[in-house]
Amino acid sequence: MTHLDQSVPGTQTWKLTLAYDGTEFRGWQVQPRESTIQGELQQALGRITGEAPLPQGSGRTDAGVHALGQVASFALQAPIPPENLLRALNRTLPPSIRILEACTVPDSFHARHSAVAKTYEYRVFREKICPPFLARYVHACPWPMDVEALQTSASLFEGEHDFLSFAATDPDLATRTHELDEDAEIEMEDLVTPENRPIGAVRTIHSSKWEKGSNESGGLLIYRVCGNGFLHHMVRNLVGTMLDVGRGHLPLSEIPSILAASSRSAAGPTAPAQGLFLHSVEYPELEDLPPES
Numbered sequence: 373m374t375h376l377d378q379s380v381p382g383t384q385t386w387k388l389t390l391a392y393d394g395t396e397f398r399g400w401q402v403q404p405r406e407s408t409i410q411g412e413l414q415q416a417l418g419r420i421t422g423e424a425p426l427p428q429g430s431g432r433t434d435a436g437v438h439a440l441g442q443v444a445s446f447a448l449q450a451p452i453p454p455e456n457l458l459r460a461l462n463r464t465l466p467p468s469i470r471i472l473e474a475c476t477v478p479d480s481f482h483a484r485h486s487a488v489a490k491t492y493e494y495r496v497f498r499e500k501i502c503p504p505f506l507a508r509y510v511h512a513c514p515w516p517m518d519v520e521a522l523q524t525s526a527s528l529f530e531g532e533h534d535f536l537s538f539a540a541t542d543p544d545l546a547t548r549t550h551e552l553d554e555d556a557e558i559e560m561e562d563l564v565t566p567e568n569r570p571i572g573a574v575r576t577i578h579s580s581k582w583e584k585g586s587n588e589s590g591g592l593l594i595y596r597v598c599g600n601g602f603l604h605h606m607v608r609n610l611v612g613t614m615l616d617v618g619r620g621h622l623p624l625s626e627i628p629s630i631l632a633a634s635s636r637s638a639a640g641p642t643a644p645a646q647g648l649f650l651h652s653v654e655y656p657e658l659e660d661l662p663p664e665s
Contacts, residue, residue, distance in 0.1 A: 383447035385481055386457070388413075388427070389473040390442050395508050395646065396468060399435045400442070402426065409433070409469060413444065416464040420457070421450040430483045430653040431490065431602070436645030438509065440493075441472070441652040445483040481655075489578065489654040491598040492607045495647045496615070499591035510592070511611075511647035515619055519582065519593070522618040526580040526595065528627045529610060536573040536634040538613070540605035540642070573634070576600045582614075596651065605642055613640030 390413075398406040402414070410427055418424045425446035433439060452460075458474040465471070480486075495510045502512040577599040585592025595611055613630065616622040622640060630638045 383449050383479075384451075384476050385445060385447050385479045387473075387475055387477045387481060387483070388444045388446075388461075388471055390439065390444065390469060390471050392439050392442065392470070393468040393508070394433060394436050394438045397435065399437065400429050400432045409439075409442075410444075412465060412469055413461075416461055417446070417448070419464055420460045421448055421452065423448055423450060428483050430487050431650070432604075433648075433650055434605070434645055437648045437650070438646075439650040442650050443483045443487070443653045443655075445477070445481055447479075483653075486655050487653050488656060489598055489600055490602065491596065491651040491654075492602065493597075493649050493651045494595040494607060494611045494643065495585065495649070496593040496595070496611075497591055498593060508646055509649075511644050513615060517593075517615075517618040518620065519618065521624055522582045522593075522595075522614055525614045525617045525624055525627055526582055526597075528631075529580045529597070530577050532574060532576045533631050534574050534634055535603055535606055535631070537630050537636060537639045538606045538609040539573060539603035539636065540609070541636045572601075573603060575602065575606075580610075608643040608645070608648055609636075609639055609641075611643040611647070615643065616640040 390409075392409055394409070396407065397412075398408050400409045402408055402411045410429060413427045414424060417427070425448060427444035427446045430443040433442070454474045454476065458471050461471045461474070497506060497510040497512050498514065498517060500514045502510065502514075577597060580595075580597045582593055582595050585594045595614070597607060597610070613622065613627075617624050617627070
């Protein structure tokens with residue numbers, strides 16, 4: 373199998389939109405001897421086309437995190453119709469990964485670099501007993517919750533802020549990335565240690581709010597946040613902090629101080645992975661993409 377990139381003459385750039393249940397995977401990005409979404413997709417493309425492009429995602433999702441609308445891009449030489457590639461991938465991939473759309477795009481398109489906004493949602497189940505068919509997809513929080521305080525705290529994150537207090541501190545992450553395939557694209561903003569401030573911790577949050585879910589029991593709360601980018605674990609750290617506010621463990625008035633502290637230790641706990649979904653990714657119209665270099 374051959375490895376191609378979007379700069380090789382004679383290749384066509386592809387855009388896939390996919391959904392997946394992240395429970396059984398070690399996240400998006402390829403890791404040695406681990407099952408990942410990116411790895412499964414690369415292997416499926418190899419079996420179908422004989423080529424082995426490493427699909428670049430709009431962003432990395434961690435182990436156990438799900439996606440409703442992840443986007444990936446890669447280059448292929450094989451002249452395969454989009455509907456055929458979509459059908460072949462869904463026959464080859466495990467049932468927990470589904471391709472929703474496949475299309476060819478201009479060579480200047482890149483799933484991550486071309487994105488202008490992402491939306492995540494986090495699902496919280498509030499009743500005493502969480503049904504087993506929901507447990508893989510929610511954070512079970514049966515304790516009393518001040519929903520109004522949750523909503524107010526969410527609104528405080530809207531606008532442009534330095535979100536370093538809500539970025540993961542993971543001293544092992546830099547070591548793990550050295551073990552990845554040499555073609556893997558490392559997002560340096562994810563490499564956050566106590567001594568290493570991430571490049572560009574400032575993000576703009578366009579909307580941040582909680583709403584009631586539509587499940588039969590009515591016990592579901594969904595946090596939905598849209599922004600121009602997110603740091604590693606940022607959404608889960610925001611949720612963990614807001615849940616502390618809702619439970620009365622953290623005063624609402626502390627949120628501005630936590631933002632200003634630029635320290636992970638100032639914020640609340642990291643919410644579990646299984647409640648988080650990458651909801652959707654926004655791009656400019658294809659005709660508005662920069663010209664090919």
